[in-house]
Amino acid sequence: MNNDAPGQNKRRKPRLVPILALIAAVAAGLGAVAAFVLFKAQYDILRLADRASETLLPDIQTQVRTAINLERLKVFGEIVRSSPEPHERREALLAMRILAMNAIYEQDIFTNDQVNRVYRIVERMAAYRAKQDAARRQIQDELLRLSAQVRPDQPALASAGSSPPEQNRNLLPELYRVAQNALYNPRSDAARREFNALEQELAHRQPKSDLATNALPDPTHDLLQKLRVIFNTEDEVNNAWVSARTLIDHLAQHISIDAAVSASDGNAEIASNAQSAMIMVAIAMGGLILLFAAGLHFVRRAIVKPIIRVTRNLEQVKATHRPAPLRREWLRELDNIALAVEAFGVALAQNRQYTIDLEQEIAERQKAQAKLLELATTDGLTGLRNRRYFMESANQELDRARRYQTPLALLLLDADYFKAINDRYGHPVGDQALQALASIGRRLLREVDLFARIGGEEFAILLPQTDHAAARNVAERLRQAIIDQPVITEDGPLRLTVSLGLASLSSATVDLDDLFRRADTALYQAKQNGRNRVESALD
Numbered sequence: 001m002n003n004d005a006p007g008q009n010k011r012r013k014p015r016l017v018p019i020l021a022l023i024a025a026v027a028a029g030l031g032a033v034a035a036f037v038l039f040k041a042q043y044d045i046l047r048l049a050d051r052a053s054e055t056l057l058p059d060i061q062t063q064v065r066t067a068i069n070l071e072r073l074k075v076f077g078e079i080v081r082s083s084p085e086p087h088e089r090r091e092a093l094l095a096m097r098i099l100a101m102n103a104i105y106e107q108d109i110f111t112n113d114q115v116n117r118v119y120r121i122v123e124r125m126a127a128y129r130a131k132q133d134a135a136r137r138q139i140q141d142e143l144l145r146l147s148a149q150v151r152p153d154q155p156a157l158a159s160a161g162s163s164p165p166e167q168n169r170n171l172l173p174e175l176y177r178v179a180q181n182a183l184y185n186p187r188s189d190a191a192r193r194e195f196n197a198l199e200q201e202l203a204h205r206q207p208k209s210d211l212a213t214n215a216l217p218d219p220t221h222d223l224l225q226k227l228r229v230i231f232n233t234e235d236e237v238n239n240a241w242v243s244a245r246t247l248i249d250h251l252a253q254h255i256s257i258d259a260a261v262s263a264s265d266g267n268a269e270i271a272s273n274a275q276s277a278m279i280m281v282a283i284a285m286g287g288l289i290l291l292f293a294a295g296l297h298f299v300r301r302a303i304v305k306p307i308i309r310v311t312r313n314l315e316q317v318k319a320t321h322r323p324a325p326l327r328r329e330w331l332r333e334l335d336n337i338a339l340a341v342e343a344f345g346v347a348l349a350q351n352r353q354y355t356i357d358l359e360q361e362i363a364e365r366q367k368a369q370a371k372l373l374e375l376a377t378t379d380g381l382t383g384l385r386n387r388r389y390f391m392e393s394a395n396q397e398l399d400r401a402r403r404y405q406t407p408l409a410l411l412l413l414d415a416d417y418f419k420a421i422n423d424r425y426g427h428p429v430g431d432q433a434l435q436a437l438a439s440i441g442r443r444l445l446r447e448v449d450l451f452a453r454i455g456g457e458e459f460a461i462l463l464p465q466t467d468h469a470a471a472r473n474v475a476e477r478l479r480q481a482i483i484d485q486p487v488i489t490e491d492g493p494l495r496l497t498v499s500l501g502l503a504s505l506s507s508a509t510v511d512l513d514d515l516f517r518r519a520d521t522a523l524y525q526a527k528q529n530g531r532n533r534v535e536s537a538l539d
Contacts, residue, residue, distance in 0.1 A: 390452035409471030
């Protein structure tokens with residue numbers, strides 16, 4: 001029996017690690033399903049939003065523009081109804097005609113028909129107003145003729161027409177007042193009541209013979225008929241405007257309902273997709289919870305229980321000093337746990353080594369990137385910044401100086417007779433001279449100053465927070481320091497001289513190129529004036 005145990009152990013494979021791996025794989029699969037469902041729902045919602053922006057949003061915008069035009073129609077209709085000026089009514093009617101011909105109404109036949117109907121009603125209102133204006137002019141002429149009889153101080157104009165009989169002359173002041181009220185306020189209920197009362201009074205005073213022959217006994221009755229035209233046309237205009245406003249209000253309500261329905265349809269579709277996604281996510285999360293519970297149960301059965309059982313047996317052995325019976329299944333469980341722990345330790349070691357290798361690779365790449373950046377922004381001979389780096393940084397400094405209203409100066413430096421130095425001493429000595437010049441500049445300039453080699457023997461120096469006078473002092477010190485420190489060569493010391501051009505930031509400076517042009521002009525002037533000097537550019 002003891003001889004069979006080793007063979008059985010060799011043939012036996014541990015169950016703990018594969019089962020744990022299976023549980024982890026299933027959990028990862030459920031998590032992937034949940035993530036896929038979430039991303040799919042997000043994609044569907046974005047797709048619906050794009051469709052809404054392409055279809056629903058233009059429809060809603062059209063409906064909003066239509067509602068705004070309806071409000072404009074209402075305003076112009078109110079002008080036709082209320083304005084006493086004929087030219088204002090004509091302009092309002094023309095504006096309504098233009099609005100009624102708007103292309104946005106062609107998309108909806110019902111809206112187009114209703115808007116044209118409103119325009120026809122307002123056009124009829126304008127005709128009523130024109131008829132009222134004609135009657136108003138006739139009444140004003142008649143009032144001028146009657147005014148002499150109402151007010152004796154006025155010139156006598158009644159000769160142009162007939163005069164009222166004696167029994168109606170005492171009503172002339174009342175008639176004049178009622179006519180004035182009717183002309184300027186035909187909507188007033190008080191004016192209507194006064195007119196009706198005066199009309200009844202004149203009807204009672206009219207002789208029966210005149211009634212039988214249908215003759216007009218005096219001009220007062222003709223005036224009352226014209227006033228009746230004023231009141232009747234006012235009623236027609238008001239009734240027409242009530243109909244037009246009712247059509248506009250119903251149409252605006254119809255458009256608002258359509259816009260709300262369009263928006264609600266889009267929202268409902270998006271909500272439906274979101275709800276389906278939430279259901280799928282809930283199912284996936286439920287599966288994860290069940291899988292977690294099954295994993296806990298398996299761990300409890302395959303790991304926790306065997307450890308507790310062995311621990312109790314060991315305590316029993318310790319307490320009784322007797323051997324405890326151990327079953328083969330218990331030993332197999334402990335063997336599985338040991339194998340799982342060993343596999344877990346190997347995985348952790350591999351993961352740790354992989355992490356160390358990844359960190360080393362990242363550090364090496366960062367060093368390589370830093371080195372490439374240094375090579376891309378540094379001059380290889382002098383160790384100064386190159387032209388590309390200088391231009392980018394100088395633009396930033398120029399923007400900062402303008403933002404905070406601080407001074408800024410630019411120096412362009414050029415080695416004098418450098419070509420002759422190369423021809424006489426050779427290029428190695430020329431390179432040594434440029435390196436010495438760069439070393440002197442680094443020693444004299446501040447850390448905030450930007451010093452770069454921008455050409456063969458040409459250098460640029462940007463001096464932040466430095467005014468023109470201070471920048472000129474810096475340039476003179478730099479020029480003198482270069483003279484005082486000769487370059488040691490095999491043929492003896494070589495003294496260098498430099499020419500410098502200075503330009504300062506001012507309100508007239510357009511950009512960095514403009515500042516460079518001014519400094520370069522000053523440098524050229526220094527060369528023309530004998531070299532080994534500093535020249536300043538004029539603003």
